[in-house]
Amino acid sequence: SVLDVAVTAGQTISDLLNQMKAKALEASDTSLSTTDRAAINSDFQSLIGQIKNAVSNASFDGANMIQTGGTTLYALSGPSGTNKLTLAAQSLALGGANLTVAATASFTTATQASTLLTTINTSITNVNAAVAKLGTEANAVTTNLTFVSSLSNTLTSGVGNLVDADVAAESATLQALQTKQQLGIQALSIANSSSSNLLSLFRG
Secondary structure, X not given: OHHHHHHHHHHHHHHHHHHHHHHHHHHOOOOOOHHHHHHHHXXXXXXXXXXXXXXXXXXXXXXXXXXXXXXXXXXXXXXXXXXXXXXXXXXXXXXXXXXXXXXXXOOOOHHHHHHHHHHHHHHXXXXXXXXXXXXXXXXXXXXXXXXXXXXXXXXXXXXXXXXXXXXHHHHHHHHHHHHHHHHHHXXXXXXXXXXXXHHHHHHO
């Protein structure tokens, strides 16, 4: 769930960066008036604010994998409890290693907007790569869960077969003992009746 939240937030941030790119590209038009460029910059600032919110809200159960110093997770990957998957955090915070656009980024001239456009393009490439890594980790966890579930089912089935085999063996042993007991009773009955028959001959 932590990974799913991180991936969803990362995709949102990537979309916002593309919108920022469009705004910076529009503002780099030298024919724009100062007023028009200021209006575009206002929209640009709103998008920066949305990225901040996406990063800060990408938490599940107190874990956030995309904030600065994000949480790296570990998942057990075998029945021994010693093997584990490492799910590395990917910082998507503004001004970080991946999203290099500063939290205070803005423009008032076409030149500033053009320069910012280059930074945004780099950030889009980095963020998409980081989100892809998170997606790969999510797939690894899903695959591992499927494997562990299958392994658990196999072990349960194996234990059931062993128990069934033991029950069958005990049942056969019980039937043999019961048969021996019945034969013993019949033999004793025959022996007793033979003695009675012999005594009746002497009475005659």
